Amino acid sequence: MMAPSPSILPLELRDVSFEAGGKRLVKDFSCTFAGGKRSIVLGPNGAGKSLLLRLCHGLIRPSAGEVIWHGAGGGIDPASRQAMVFQRPVMLRRSVAANVDYALSLRGLDRSRRTALVDEALARAGLSRLAASPARVLSVGEQQKLALARVWALKPEVLFLDEPTASLDPSATHGVEEIIAAIHAAGTRIIMTTHDLGQARRLADEVLFLHRGRLLERATAEAFFAQPKNDLAQAFIRGELLWWRRGRDNLAARPGAPSEEGDPPCTVH
Amino acid sequence: MTDFGAAFAAAFAMVAGFDPDLAEIVGLSLQVSLLAVGLATVIGLPVGAAVALFRFPGRTALVVALNALMGLPPVVVGLIVYLLLSRAGPFGVLGLLFTPTAMIIAQVLLVTPIIAALTRQVVEDLWVEYEDQMRSLGAGPARALTALLWDGRFTLITAVLAGFGRASAEVGAVMIVGGNIDHVTRVMTTAIALEVSKGDLALALGLGIVLMTLSLAVNAAAFLVKETAQRHYG
Ligand SMILES: Nc1ncnc2c1ncn2[C@@H]1O[C@H](COP(=O)(O)OP(=O)(O)O)[C@@H](O)[C@H]1O
Ligand SMILES: [Mg+2]
Numbered sequence: 001m002m003a004p005s006p007s008i009l010p011l012e013l014r015d016v017s018f019e020a021g022g023k024r025l026v027k028d029f030s031c032t033f034a035g036g037k038r039s040i041v042l043g044p045n046g047a048g049k050s051l052l053l054r055l056c057h058g059l060i061r062p063s064a065g066e067v068i069w070h071g072a073g074g075g076i077d078p079a080s081r082q083a084m085v086f087q088r089p090v091m092l093r094r095s096v097a098a099n100v101d102y103a104l105s106l107r108g109l110d111r112s113r114r115t116a117l118v119d120e121a122l123a124r125a126g127l128s129r130l131a132a133s134p135a136r137v138l139s140v141g142e143q144q145k146l147a148l149a150r151v152w153a154l155k156p157e158v159l160f161l162d163e164p165t166a167s168l169d170p171s172a173t174h175g176v177e178e179i180i181a182a183i184h185a186a187g188t189r190i191i192m193t194t195h196d197l198g199q200a201r202r203l204a205d206e207v208l209f210l211h212r213g214r215l216l217e218r219a220t221a222e223a224f225f226a227q228p229k230n231d232l233a234q235a236f237i238r239g240e241l242l243w244w245r246r247g248r249d250n251l252a253a254r255p256g257a258p259s260e261e262g263d264p265p266c267t268v269h
Numbered sequence: 270m271t272d273f274g275a276a277f278a279a280a281f282a283m284v285a286g287f288d289p290d291l292a293e294i295v296g297l298s299l300q301v302s303l304l305a306v307g308l309a310t311v312i313g314l315p316v317g318a319a320v321a322l323f324r325f326p327g328r329t330a331l332v333v334a335l336n337a338l339m340g341l342p343p344v345v346v347g348l349i350v351y352l353l354l355s356r357a358g359p360f361g362v363l364g365l366l367f368t369p370t371a372m373i374i375a376q377v378l379l380v381t382p383i384i385a386a387l388t389r390q391v392v393e394d395l396w397v398e399y400e401d402q403m404r405s406l407g408a409g410p411a412r413a414l415t416a417l418l419w420d421g422r423f424t425l426i427t428a429v430l431a432g433f434g435r436a437s438a439e440v441g442a443v444m445i446v447g448g449n450i451d452h453v454t455r456v457m458t459t460a461i462a463l464e465v466s467k468g469d470l471a472l473a474l475g476l477g478i479v480l481m482t483l484s485l486a487v488n489a490a491a492f493l494v495k496e497t498a499q500r501h502y503g
Binding site (some may be wrong): 089 | 398404408420
């Protein structure tokens with residue numbers, strides 16, 4: 001079931017920065033991901049969550065610093081032990097089953113072994129009845145499930161998920177979260193971004209809070225949701241509107257002065 | 270006016286009755302153009318895809334050249350092939366001038382840039398959409414190439430049909446290198462061009478009708494392929 005040992009983990013980011021268009025978008029990022037847990041990367045839009053995952057997964061190279069798979073080496077290619085699900089997955093213009101099969105063929109599995117793995121992955125994701133349908137005409141939710149089935153078949157040791165439910169309705173979101181939980185239960189390390197606090201509460205073992213390309217806090221889910229240490233993170237989980245302008249608002253929040261926020265802080269469940 | 274009407278009637282009669290002269294010319298035309306387009310496709314698809322996916326010195330120049338060559342005047346292509354194949358030319362010993370082979374060579378030169386340039390555009394657009402996903406699954410440009418061509422297949426079919434349309438309708442290149450020799454290199458366009466002046470209006474019109482029908486059919490096919498494929502495969 002699990003990827004063959006030895007593990008490619010831990011994954012270490014050492015002083016990783018990423019620049020594009022003259023701007024530093026990820027700044028001096030250092031952290032280590034060991035085995036087992038589900039890490040949820042939280043942060044507002046534009047915080048650098050997607051860039052962080054792309055850096056970890058090797059789709060972009062850091063401008064400075066290093067991304068190190070400590071368990072790799074000795075003939076192990078870390079790329080072959082990890083997978084990623086994108087916010088908007090790309091499906092090839094072929095059948096549902098053929099999409100899973102293609103991913104397996106890229107990993108060098110021969111046809112005789114692929115068939116069973118494809119069937120198994122589709123069954124687990126609840127897509128068996130759609131196996132022969134063209135993948136691109138599936139609904140967004142079904143396509144996301146197919147993206148999960150596709151990576152599940154690869155049995156990765158580490159799975160990156162970038163806002164996998166951002167464009168889904170609640171029932172599709174539920175289905176996707178169940179599949180993610182099952183993939184994790186089967187032994188895959190989950191590193192996932194979201195800006196959905198409810199989802200983070202449901203799935204996180206630990207939380208990394210990002211803001212403007214910086215890692216501001218890393219804590220167990222329990223500690224983070226009880227009371228984050230960082231005050232921007234506090235504002236974020238209270239769901240304060242315009243929370244990132246807090247510093248400025250505090251100056252304006254003299255008694256009697258009109259608050260820039262307008263509404264009182266509301267809480268997201 | 271009566272001449273004109275009579276010519277039309279005679280033309281339709283020839284088409285309807287599969288007149289042997291007419292059928293021979295149409296047959297040779299199809300043979301030359303289909304072979305030329307087949308070869309141009311075999312060359313143009315990989316060349317276009319490679320230019321789309323790989324970075325190499327001179328790539329930009331090649332992209333510009335391919336786009337410019339799309340509009341190559343057929344007579345110029347004819348002239349170049351003529352010079353290459355003429356007895357004094359570098360390939361003169363092959364004795365290919367005024368044969369169907371010469372016509373196929375000219376049309377391959379004419380159509381390959383069209384197919385290659387359109388393929389480059391299609392594959393490059395697809396790669397923008399697919400790159401992260403493909404790299405994540407473990408496919409760099411080289412391994413993704415065939416999958417990208419396959420995913421672009423419906424647009425690429427229309428590119429090939431566009432190439433066929435150009436090949437079957439051009440007159441300049443096949444005239445110069447083929448010579449419109451009766452029973453040997455006479456194709457629809459050259460026959461129309463020359464039979465009119467010789468007064469065989471019925472044959473010219475009959476061929477015109479076939480050519481028009483062919484062109485309409487090719488365009489309709491291109492449209493239908495795209496439409497139905499889009500609906501079924503998304
Ligand atoms: N290739 C790029 N060039 C320039 N800016 C980029 C690039 N990729 C991302 N950005 C910018 O970096 C910031 C972080 O992006 P991203 O990681 O996508 O944020 P998010 O946390 O919403 O996923 C955004 O402001 C985005 O506009
Ligand atoms: Mg993002």
